[in-house]
Amino acid sequence: MAHPKSRAAGASLGSASQAMAHTWSCAAGACLGSASQAMAHTWSRAAGACMSSASQAMAHTWSRAAGACMGSASQAMAHTWSCAAGACMGSASQAMAHTWSCAAGACMGSASQAMAHTWSCAAGACMGSASQAMAHTWSCAAGACMGSASQAMAHTWSRAAGACMGSASQAMAHTWSRAAGACMGSASQAMAHTWSRAAGACMGSASQAMAHTWSCAAGACMGSASQAMTHTWSRGAGACMGSASQAMAHTWSRGAGACMGSASQAMAHTWSCAAGACMGSASQAMAHTWSRAAGACMGSASQAMAHTWSRGAGACMGSASQAMAHTWSRGAGACMGSASQAMAYTWSRAAGACMGSASQAMAHTWSRTAGACMGSASQAMAHTWSCAAGACMGSASQAMTHTWSRGAGACMGSASQAMAHTWSRGHGPHLVTHCWRLYGQRISGHGPHLVMRCWGLYGQRISGHDPHLVTRCWRLYGQRISDHGQHLLRDSWNFGEAAAVSLLHTFLIEHLADYEGKRHLADASAVSRLSPYLHFGVLSARMMYHEMQQAKCSVISKTFWRRLAWRDLAYWQMYHFPGMSEKPIRTHYEGQAWVEDDELLRSWQQGKTGYPIVDAAMRELWVTGWMQQSVRMVAAAFLTEVCGISWVEGARWFHDTLVDADLPINCMMWQNAGKAGVDQWNFTMSPSSSHPDPTGN
Known part of the structure; x- marks a missing residue:
C-alpha cells in the first residue's frame, strides 16, 4: 500500500485486512485507521484528530500547530510530528523508533528489541546492537545511527535532517524532510513513510512491501527483508527502493524522487520534475502518479490498481473484479483500478497518469511536461513520447509500435497483430486500417491528425487547424445537415x-x-x-x-x-447478368464476409465519417443529388475497403439519392468498387483522394 503526501499537509494510512485509500487536499491533513475495512477521513487546517485500533494497525497525522500521540496494544504504531512539536512513542513488545527535530531532545527504550535514535545537527547520538552488526551513514551536516536486530538495514540521510530506523523482524524505512521529523516502527513487515516539505505523515503495511518517494529537498530510504536493494539518488533528492521477491527498476528525474516496489513482478516508474509519488503492491503491481499540487493515495488488496491525480482535485477509486477506465480533465481528479485486466490512461500536459500490470512487466516513458503510461497484460510494450503531448497504448497479445508527431496525441492498440502508423505533417499519405477499429477523426491539410474510433472519441468541434474529434455518428443521427450556403436540390437543376x-x-x-x-x-x-x-x-x-x-x-x-x-x-x-444489383458477377465473391454495422453505414450516408473528401462528397450528394465521377470512386472505395460494408448497401444509397441514378450504370460501378465486377482493379485510397483533391481543401 502506498500513500502520497501533498506539500502542506500530512496524512497517514494503515491497513488491517483490506486496502485503504485516502485523499488529502493541499492545505489539509487527515488520518485514517482501519479495524477491518477501509475508511476515509478528511481533516481541515486548524483541527486535530486521532484514531485508535485495538487489534489492527493504526495511523495518526497531525497538522503543524498541534500535537498528538498514539499507542498500539498489539500492532505496529506510527507517529508523525510537525516542525514545532515534540512527540514520543513507546512499545511494550515491538520495536520502536523515535525521531527528534533540530532543537529538541528525545530518548527511547526498548524492552526486547533493538533501538535506534537519531539526533540532528545540534545534538548527539549513540547506538548499540545486541546481536547483529550495525551500519551508520552520515550526511554533511547531520548525524544518524541505525541498528538491526535480525536483518540488514539501510538508511539515507538528507543534508539538514536526521532520521533513524529500527527493525524487529523485518526491514523498515523512514524518510525525513528538511524541517520536520517523523518516525515509524514495524512489527512484522516492512513499512514505508513519505514526508512532504512542511508536513509529516506515516504509513504502515501489515503484509506487503511498501515504497516511498521523496520530493526535491528530501531524502528517503528503504530496506528489503529477503532481496537485494537498489538505490538511486538524483542531484537534490534521495530515494530508495527495495524488492521482496523480484528485481525492480527505478528512474529518477533531476528535481524529483520516486521509488517503487513490486511483490511479484518487475515494475518501472518514471517521475516528472516537480512531483512525487509512491506505490506499493499487496499482491500485484500498482502504479500511482502525482501531479504538482495535489495528493492522492490508493491501495490494492488483491489486484493491480492505478490512480491519476490532477492539479487541484483528488479522487480515488478501486475495482474489485473488472477493469475500469476514467478520463479526467485538468481541474478534476480521477482514478482507475483494475482487478484482472490491463489498463491504460492518458493524461494532459499538466497532469500525470499511471498504469499497472497484473502479470507482466510494464514500461513507462515520461516526457518533460506531460505524463503517459501504458501497460501490457501479456506482451512487451513500447511507447514513444514527444515533447508536448501525451498518449498511451496497450497491446493485448502482440508488440506494438507507435510514432508520435510533435503537436498531436494519439493512442492505438492492437489485439492480435502488430501495427504500424506513419504520420506526415501536412497533406501526405495517411494510414487507413479497418474502419471499425480506427475512424472518426478529421484529417486536415494543416497538420498531423489521427484517425480514431468514432465511438470512443466524440463530442468535439471539427476545425481545420487543430486535431479535433468527430462525434459519434449515431449520436448525431437525426440532426440536420446544414446547407451552409449550398443550393437545395430543386434549385440545382433546370428541367x-x-x-x-x-x-x-x-x-x-x-x-x-x-x-x-x-x-x-x-x-x-x-x-x-x-x-x-x-x-x-x-x-x-x-x-x-x-x-x-x-x-x-x-x-x-x-x-x-x-x-x-x-x-x-x-x-x-x-x-x-440480370441479378447484378444484388449478386456479384464474379460468383466466387458471394462468400466474401462484410461488416454489418448500421451505425457506421449511417455515418457514411450522412457524411460524418471524419474524412473531409468523403464527407464533402456525401453531403453534396444529399443536398444536390450529384457527385463527381472520380469522387464517387473515392466514396465507394471508402465504404467497401475501409469500412468493410457490402457494395450492395452503397449501390442502394446511390440509387436513392442520385439525380442521374441509372440502375445498370450504378450497379456496374459498385460491383467494380466491391471487386466483384468484370472491370476489377486495385484501388488505393490515398493516391486516388489526392488526385481529385490535390490541395486537401
Whole structure:
C-alpha cells in the first residue's frame, strides 16, 4: 500500500485486512485507521484528530500547530510530528523508533528489541546492537545511527535532517524532510513513510512491501527483508527502493524522487520534475502518479490498481473484479483500478497518469511536461513520447509500435497483430486500417491528425487547424445537415429539353477543351453534368456524339466519348447478368464476409465519417443529388475497403439519392468498387483522394 503526501499537509494510512485509500487536499491533513475495512477521513487546517485500533494497525497525522500521540496494544504504531512539536512513542513488545527535530531532545527504550535514535545537527547520538552488526551513514551536516536486530538495514540521510530506523523482524524505512521529523516502527513487515516539505505523515503495511518517494529537498530510504536493494539518488533528492521477491527498476528525474516496489513482478516508474509519488503492491503491481499540487493515495488488496491525480482535485477509486477506465480533465481528479485486466490512461500536459500490470512487466516513458503510461497484460510494450503531448497504448497479445508527431496525441492498440502508423505533417499519405477499429477523426491539410474510433472519441468541434474529434455518428443521427450556403436540390437543376440542350452547348464551347485535364477534379469545374438528362431520355447518346463532331473545338475528348460507350457496356452487363444489383458477377465473391454495422453505414450516408473528401462528397450528394465521377470512386472505395460494408448497401444509397441514378450504370460501378465486377482493379485510397483533391481543401 502506498500513500502520497501533498506539500502542506500530512496524512497517514494503515491497513488491517483490506486496502485503504485516502485523499488529502493541499492545505489539509487527515488520518485514517482501519479495524477491518477501509475508511476515509478528511481533516481541515486548524483541527486535530486521532484514531485508535485495538487489534489492527493504526495511523495518526497531525497538522503543524498541534500535537498528538498514539499507542498500539498489539500492532505496529506510527507517529508523525510537525516542525514545532515534540512527540514520543513507546512499545511494550515491538520495536520502536523515535525521531527528534533540530532543537529538541528525545530518548527511547526498548524492552526486547533493538533501538535506534537519531539526533540532528545540534545534538548527539549513540547506538548499540545486541546481536547483529550495525551500519551508520552520515550526511554533511547531520548525524544518524541505525541498528538491526535480525536483518540488514539501510538508511539515507538528507543534508539538514536526521532520521533513524529500527527493525524487529523485518526491514523498515523512514524518510525525513528538511524541517520536520517523523518516525515509524514495524512489527512484522516492512513499512514505508513519505514526508512532504512542511508536513509529516506515516504509513504502515501489515503484509506487503511498501515504497516511498521523496520530493526535491528530501531524502528517503528503504530496506528489503529477503532481496537485494537498489538505490538511486538524483542531484537534490534521495530515494530508495527495495524488492521482496523480484528485481525492480527505478528512474529518477533531476528535481524529483520516486521509488517503487513490486511483490511479484518487475515494475518501472518514471517521475516528472516537480512531483512525487509512491506505490506499493499487496499482491500485484500498482502504479500511482502525482501531479504538482495535489495528493492522492490508493491501495490494492488483491489486484493491480492505478490512480491519476490532477492539479487541484483528488479522487480515488478501486475495482474489485473488472477493469475500469476514467478520463479526467485538468481541474478534476480521477482514478482507475483494475482487478484482472490491463489498463491504460492518458493524461494532459499538466497532469500525470499511471498504469499497472497484473502479470507482466510494464514500461513507462515520461516526457518533460506531460505524463503517459501504458501497460501490457501479456506482451512487451513500447511507447514513444514527444515533447508536448501525451498518449498511451496497450497491446493485448502482440508488440506494438507507435510514432508520435510533435503537436498531436494519439493512442492505438492492437489485439492480435502488430501495427504500424506513419504520420506526415501536412497533406501526405495517411494510414487507413479497418474502419471499425480506427475512424472518426478529421484529417486536415494543416497538420498531423489521427484517425480514431468514432465511438470512443466524440463530442468535439471539427476545425481545420487543430486535431479535433468527430462525434459519434449515431449520436448525431437525426440532426440536420446544414446547407451552409449550398443550393437545395430543386434549385440545382433546370428541367426540360431546352435546358438540356443549352447545358450541352455550354459544355462543348466552354469546357470540352479542358475535359481531359480537369475532369477528375472534385470541384467538377470541367464536367458536363449531362448524365441526368441522358438517364431520363431528354438527350440521347447519338445526339451528343453528333453535336461533339460539329462543335468548333480544337480538342475532342476521347475520354468523353469513352464515357458514353460505358453506358452501353453497363446495359449489356445488366442484360446478361440480370441479378447484378444484388449478386456479384464474379460468383466466387458471394462468400466474401462484410461488416454489418448500421451505425457506421449511417455515418457514411450522412457524411460524418471524419474524412473531409468523403464527407464533402456525401453531403453534396444529399443536398444536390450529384457527385463527381472520380469522387464517387473515392466514396465507394471508402465504404467497401475501409469500412468493410457490402457494395450492395452503397449501390442502394446511390440509387436513392442520385439525380442521374441509372440502375445498370450504378450497379456496374459498385460491383467494380466491391471487386466483384468484370472491370476489377486495385484501388488505393490515398493516391486516388489526392488526385481529385490535390490541395486537401
